[in-house]
Amino acid sequence: MSTVRTVLGDVPPGRLGVxxxxxxxxxxxxxxxxxxLxxxxxxxxxxxxxxxxxxxAVAQWTPYGMGRRAAELPALSRETGVHIVAATGLHQDVHYTEGTLAGLRGRLAEVFVAELTDGIGTSGVRAGFVKVAxxxxTLDAHARWTMAAAAEAHHATGAPIAVHLELGTGALDVLDVLCGERGVPPGRVVLGHLNRCPDPVVHRQAAEAGCYLAFDGPSRAHHATDWRMPEAVRALAEAGHGDRLLLGGDTTTAAARSVDGGPGMPYLLRRVRPRLALAVGEELVARVLTENPGRAFAVEWR
Structure with missing residues (x-):
């Protein structure tokens, strides 16, 4: 049976809620x-x-070495009643010291698999997916290295792979590597930040390949993409790809949190959901927020 691996244990995908x-x-x-944060x-x-x-439910895309605080997550989930899915994986090399990266050479896939099956560090909290970037x-040598390890971890465990696309670019290159070269089924890949590069041709090609497309995070001031996002989602839905869509908030700085005056996590449901419903209808938005993430993160764990 397919389950979503949360920080409190594996749950059926239908229990995630929004x-x-x-x-x-x-x-x-x-x-x-x-x-x-x-x-x-x-x-x-x-x-x-x-x-x-x-x-x-919230999928936390914070990977290895970036302050995940995995041991804190179970108590936060219990206290708030929100399911949390944690990540293993590795971000771009600029987020790490050379010493950290050197220590992972030759064992990156092993680390990913261990965090998916045994737990993150000594916390006992198991990751539910792999995040890479x-x-x-373009995809540099670091990206190809991390994606090769992510693919190996997928083949060992069945875990989905979520990908940070820099400013929403490089989606097809990612699919070439993960799915074409490394044999990961497209339905196990989540492409993030597609709202930041609203190219309808690329969106359509990625959806036709069978991966999940995540529209996640309000734009920064110099990115005029928010107003294009509903139309991008509608075009994909009208092309028959409504079951491939995901939504997220991507709060990455303290200033962006709602408690500090930013949009934060509530913005997704307070503003994005009703705005999107005007474009595609309440029914589709409800499925995008519930059924789609349940499928995207559910795994028949090996």
Whole structure:
């Protein structure tokens, strides 16, 4: 039976409820100095605010070495009533020291598999998917290395692979590597940030390949993509790909949290959901927030 691996154990996909398919409770990177997500109380407040809007589950895409705080997640899930799915994986190399990366050479897939099956560090919390990342319109050697390890971990466990697309670019290159070269079924791949590059041709090709397409996070001031997102979703739905769509909030900085004056996790349900419903209808939005993430993250674990 397929189940979603949450931080409190495996659950049937139908129990997730309304799902934020891409967000962060904890995150730290040298690329975002002073904006680390480290506060447990703020993470709890975000989850509670999301729950008040009707939220039931969050997939935290924070991978290895970026301050996941895995041991904190089970208590936060219990306290707020929100399912949490944790990630293993590795981000772009700019988020790590050379020493950290050197320590993973030759054993990256082994680390991913261990975190999916045995637990993250000594926390006992098992990851539910692998997160990796591409570059801006390209895949460098680091990206190909991490994707090869992610594919190996998938073949060992069945876990889905979620991919950060830099500014929404490189989707087809990712599919060439993961699915074409490495044999990962497209239905086990989630492409993130497609709202940041609203190219309808690429979106359609990715959906036709069979992967999941995540539209996640409000745009920054210099990205005029928010108003295009509903039309992009509608075009995919009208082409018969409504079952391939996911939505997320992608809160990556302390200033972006709702408790600190930003949109935060509640924004997905408070603003994005009704705006999208105007374009595609309440019924489809409900499926995108519930049924689709249940399928995307559910696994017949090996």
């Amino acid at each position: 799902c934020d398919a891409h967000d962060h409770l904890f995150l730290a990177s040298p690329r975002l100095p002073g904006q680390e 480290r506060s447990r109380s703020a993470a709890r407040a975000e989850l509670a605010a999301f729950r008040e809007q009707g939220g039931g 591409g570059g801006f319109h």
